[in-house]
Amino acid sequence: MKTATLNNSIDRRDFIRLSALASGGLVLGFYINSNGEAQAAESASGPGGSFAPNAFVRIAPDGKVTIVSKQPEIGQGIKTSLPMVIAEQLDVDWKDVTIEQADVHDRYGSQSAGGSTSTPNNYENFLRVGAAARAMLVEAAAQTWGVPAAQCTTASGTVTHSASKRSLKYGALVAKAATLPVPDAATVALKDPKDYKLIGRRITGVDNPKVVTGASLFGIDVRVPGMVYAVYEKCPAFAGKVVSANLDQVKALPGVKDAFIIEGTSNLSGLKPGVAIIADSTWSALSARKQLKVIWDEGKVANTSWDKFVTEAKELSTKPGARVLRKDGDVDAAFKTAAKVIEAEYVYPFISHLSLEPMNCTAHWNNGTMEVWAPSQNPATGRALISTTLNIPQEKINIHLTRSGGGFGRRLTPDFMIEVAAIAHKVNAPVKLTWNREDDLRHDMMRPGGLHFLKGAVDAKGKVVAWKNNFFTFGNAGPGGLVSPGSGGALSPDEFPGRWISNYLAEQTVFDTGWPMGPWRAPGSCVFAWVIHSFIDELAHAAGRDPLEFRLEILGDKDEMAATPPPAGAKGGPAAPYNVARMRAVLKLAAEKADWGKKKYPKGQGAGLAFHFSHRGYFAQVAEVTVSKEGQLKVDRVISVGDVGSQIVNPSGADNQVEGSIVDGLSVLMLQELNIERGRVTNVNLDEYPILRIADAPTKIESHWLKTNNPVTGTGEPAIPPVAPAICNAIFAATGKRIRQFPASRTDLRWS
Amino acid sequence: MKYTLNINGKSHTVDVAPDTPLLWVLRDTIGLVGTKFGCGIGQCSACTIHLNGEPTRACMTRVSSVRNSKVVTIEGLAEESGRLHPVQQAWVDLDVAQCGYCQAGQIMTAAALLRDNPKPSDADIDGAMADNLCRCGTYLRIREGIKRAAGMTAGKEATQ
Ligand code: FES
Numbered sequence: 001m002k003t004a005t006l007n008n009s010i011d012r013r014d015f016i017r018l019s020a021l022a023s024g025g026l027v028l029g030f031y032i033n034s035n036g037e038a039q040a041a042e043s044a045s046g047p048g049g050s051f052a053p054n055a056f057v058r059i060a061p062d063g064k065v066t067i068v069s070k071q072p073e074i075g076q077g078i079k080t081s082l083p084m085v086i087a088e089q090l091d092v093d094w095k096d097v098t099i100e101q102a103d104v105h106d107r108y109g110s111q112s113a114g115g116s117t118s119t120p121n122n123y124e125n126f127l128r129v130g131a132a133a134r135a136m137l138v139e140a141a142a143q144t145w146g147v148p149a150a151q152c153t154t155a156s157g158t159v160t161h162s163a164s165k166r167s168l169k170y171g172a173l174v175a176k177a178a179t180l181p182v183p184d185a186a187t188v189a190l191k192d193p194k195d196y197k198l199i200g201r202r203i204t205g206v207d208n209p210k211v212v213t214g215a216s217l218f219g220i221d222v223r224v225p226g227m228v229y230a231v232y233e234k235c236p237a238f239a240g241k242v243v244s245a246n247l248d249q250v251k252a253l254p255g256v257k258d259a260f261i262i263e264g265t266s267n268l269s270g271l272k273p274g275v276a277i278i279a280d281s282t283w284s285a286l287s288a289r290k291q292l293k294v295i296w297d298e299g300k301v302a303n304t305s306w307d308k309f310v311t312e313a314k315e316l317s318t319k320p321g322a323r324v325l326r327k328d329g330d331v332d333a334a335f336k337t338a339a340k341v342i343e344a345e346y347v348y349p350f351i352s353h354l355s356l357e358p359m360n361c362t363a364h365w366n367n368g369t370m371e372v373w374a375p376s377q378n379p380a381t382g383r384a385l386i387s388t389t390l391n392i393p394q395e396k397i398n399i400h401l402t403r404s405g406g407g408f409g410r411r412l413t414p415d416f417m418i419e420v421a422a423i424a425h426k427v428n429a430p431v432k433l434t435w436n437r438e439d440d441l442r443h444d445m446m447r448p449g450g451l452h453f454l455k456g457a458v459d460a461k462g463k464v465v466a467w468k469n470n471f472f473t474f475g476n477a478g479p480g481g482l483v484s485p486g487s488g489g490a491l492s493p494d495e496f497p498g499r500w501i502s503n504y505l506a507e508q509t510v511f512d513t514g515w516p517m518g519p520w521r522a523p524g525s526c527v528f529a530w531v532i533h534s535f536i537d538e539l540a541h542a543a544g545r546d547p548l549e550f551r552l553e554i555l556g557d558k559d560e561m562a563a564t565p566p567p568a569g570a571k572g573g574p575a576a577p578y579n580v581a582r583m584r585a586v587l588k589l590a591a592e593k594a595d596w597g598k599k600k601y602p603k604g605q606g607a608g609l610a611f612h613f614s615h616r617g618y619f620a621q622v623a624e625v626t627v628s629k630e631g632q633l634k635v636d637r638v639i640s641v642g643d644v645g646s647q648i649v650n651p652s653g654a655d656n657q658v659e660g661s662i663v664d665g666l667s668v669l670m671l672q673e674l675n676i677e678r679g680r681v682t683n684v685n686l687d688e689y690p691i692l693r694i695a696d697a698p699t700k701i702e703s704h705w706l707k708t709n710n711p712v713t714g715t716g717e718p719a720i721p722p723v724a725p726a727i728c729n730a731i732f733a734a735t736g737k738r739i740r741q742f743p744a745s746r747t748d749l750r751w752s
Numbered sequence: 753m754k755y756t757l758n759i760n761g762k763s764h765t766v767d768v769a770p771d772t773p774l775l776w777v778l779r780d781t782i783g784l785v786g787t788k789f790g791c792g793i794g795q796c797s798a799c800t801i802h803l804n805g806e807p808t809r810a811c812m813t814r815v816s817s818v819r820n821s822k823v824v825t826i827e828g829l830a831e832e833s834g835r836l837h838p839v840q841q842a843w844v845d846l847d848v849a850q851c852g853y854c855q856a857g858q859i860m861t862a863a864a865l866l867r868d869n870p871k872p873s874d875a876d877i878d879g880a881m882a883d884n885l886c887r888c889g890t891y892l893r894i895r896e897g898i899k900r901a902a903g904m905t906a907g908k909e910a911t912q
């Protein structure tokens with residue numbers, strides 16, 4: 001029965017497809033429209049007489065509840081936390097809920113897990129999805145008993161009418177509920193957060209039983225009957241073309257079924273040229289690859305190297321940058337009259353995502369349909385790229401989402417998806433493509449490096465009066481020849497402390513590289529916070545002031561700092577204001593938890609702090625370190641305080657993200673660096689690109705949350721930016737040595 | 753070449769090239785995909801299995817060298833009844849995993865550690881787990897998980 005008006009934006013084909021799933025009954029679907037609002041659609045019983053109140057929930061007559069998780073699970077815990085939101089409002093016990101990973105389908109709305117948006121984009125909707133289903137079950141019970149719905153209560157998957165001492169389990173109500181009108185999702189009554197039983201509890205990840213027993217979960221674990229195995233050799237120099245290859249020789253090798261050249265495109269995040277080898281096992285394919293000889297046309301990228309760009313940046317650094325990003329007041333005049341002026345140069349290299357599960361994907365080109373099993377963070381871009389590159393209509397591409405062995409932004413770029421699709425397009429069987437670690441490091445969508453030439457000044461009272469940042473970054477020329485920075489390589493004119501300092505100048509020069517770059521966990525923020533909070537620390541020490549009090553003075557008394565209005569004619573409205581009050585609060589709490597200013601450290605030990613706002617989250621951290629006389633660093637403790645709104649859905653998952661961010665931030669700070677010479681990465685496995693080991697992880701991490709009356713947002717990214725500066729500032733406090741270059745392993749920390 | 757392998761107490765006969773790493777025999781030939789590929793050069797330990805009880809990198813172990821050694825993989829760590837090994841149980845209880853990709857290797861190394869050293873110190877843990885990389889940075893919960901499992905085993909025998 002049709003009960004609510006179908007929104008015009010709802011695709012009727014999807015609607016019918018969903019109904020057709022039901023065995024003769026009616027299906028009720030909530031769809032998420034493009035504005036992210038839940039829309040009630042139509043009601044029906046689901047397969048096997050179950051109650052399927054929307055695309056996200058199914059309740060079977062035996063009471064089994066299935067909640068569909070639409071977002072990609074990449075280790076951020078979303079497959080646990082978002083279903084918890086539905087289960088809370090539905091009022092079912094978590095132990096009775098089964099979570100099912102959704103394939104890719106328009107009915108779910110966006111399925112991209114990037115920018116820490118999974119929670120903020122879905123939280124409100126999911127509350128309403130659960131509440132609407134619960135309201136229908138209550139109504140079904142009320143009608144059955146002939147009592148007002150308002151007199152009924154729910155708990156643990158049961159509706160109760162206390163006055164008459166009657167109760168019915170949800171399973172017993174599904175048949176009736178399926179015939180009822182759908183409540184308006186926008187006005188359905190929600191639980192009072194103080195009555196939450198599930199949200200806010202520490203819940204272990206829903207896939208953990210499979211993770212610890214080695215069950216098939218990840219993209220690389222996919223096995224399809226009749227499957228063959230592929231490897232794909234690309235030019236070591238970024239996006240070089242194939243001239244020729246010894247295909248006949250390779251095809252004759254044991255286990256090899258085929259070998260062919262894929263011409264590819266020059267799109268750095270698309271289908272790169274290469275040679276595919278198809279074999280009866282991964283090992284046969286990898287072995288054959290050792291005999292593969294390719295003549296490459298490396299192109300002009302072979303003339304580029306990191307060292308050359310660094311030399312060029314240093315030469316250019318004394319001149320004005322190519323573009324002024326922000327100019328307030330007059331920095332040069334301020335430098336002339338200031339009490340103290342300091343200058344510093346901060347440098348960080350390109351780094352890799354290094355998800356432990358190397359890129360891989362499985363595809364089957366079958367009767368005009370491309371079936372894909374993808375460990376992707378953003379499957380829709382993969383579908384679009386496959387469609388445009390291979391000329392297959394989008395509706396003929398079915399994508400199954402698998403768990404990903406780490407994302408960090410790497411799997412937002414669908415290059416691995418188009419590669420396997422292009423290979424499968426030529427092979428008469430399902431194909432699994434596996435990159436080895438060398439492929440993964442050679443062909444990452446790298447986090448761009450950068451150089452900041454900074455100059456700052458304080459007046460006689462020790463107040464910051466001028467700040468200049470001449471920033472050199474890396475990018476690629478677009479179609480019009482305009483060179484724009486890679487993801488995370490653009491400094492915002494509003495980046496802190498822009499807007500806070502009266503004489504402020506930020507300039508940016510972008511090098512055209514031909515190198516692939518992409519989003520890396522908290523793009524930009526993860527490096528800018530290090531540069532900015534290290535330099536603020538330098539200024540504080542130059543002024544002889546306490547780093548906390550100095551920062552609080554910069555933040556000022558205003559509770560909000562408005563964003564700079566976009567230039568006339570620019571798309572979109574102004575960005576959200578910076579909530580200074582929230583930042584001040586997390587900073588003060590972090591300092592308090594660390595006994596900031598009260599604790600005395602012997603030489604070789606010290607504490608440092610930093611804060612940063614990114615991805616809607618306000619974070620401050622204090623690090624305590626010990627540096628031995630021999631220069632060995634140990635991070636003793638990191639205290640993190642985060643404000644991501646009014647609820648922490650799953651504190652276990654949220655703390656995991658904080659702990660992971662701190663280890664990740666330390667790992668990058670200490671060790672990571674890609675060597676890029678002649679247009680290629682030359683350190684291509686873990687022996688040459690080390691990451692942090694357990695012994696070097698902090699001894700202690702304390703994660704605190706400051707709940708504020710603000711929308712609930714994500715934790716995958718905003719905890720990482722303050723890590724490196726807090727640790728570097730602590731190292732300075734301990735040793736007097738300032739780290740101005742990543743990785744810190746290049747700085748001699750010995751002291752006497 | 754044909755090889756008969758003893759994996760998780762079962763006998764498997766496979767026909768593969770002698771230089772095939774045990775990792776790929778497990779994953780591709782036998783279909784035990786719990787043992788993970790991370791680097792292929794013995795640097796990450798995602799592929800850790802027990803070879804006659806010793807934590808061993810399956811990516812560096814040629815199938816021809818296995819002979820009649822007992823191989824235990826993550827799939828064979830729990831009891832026959834399905835009851836989890838204490839390390840597995842501790843991992844679930846403490847929600848150790850983030851992406852989970854390294855965890856089969858971590859668990860196999862931790863299980864061997866606890867068998868040989870039922871009450872490891874932090875330094876013992878850091879030493880035994882030194883070669884098991886976790887890109888997601890779950891190291892603090894790994895330390896905690898091992899201690900919790902140590903409490904559960906209380907000296908009981910782990911896998912052989
Ligand atoms: S895959 Fe064996 S050690 Fe990395």
Ligand code: FES
Pocket residue numbers: 075356405406849850851852853854855885886887888889890
């Ligand atoms: S949990 Fe992701 S690599 Fe360890």
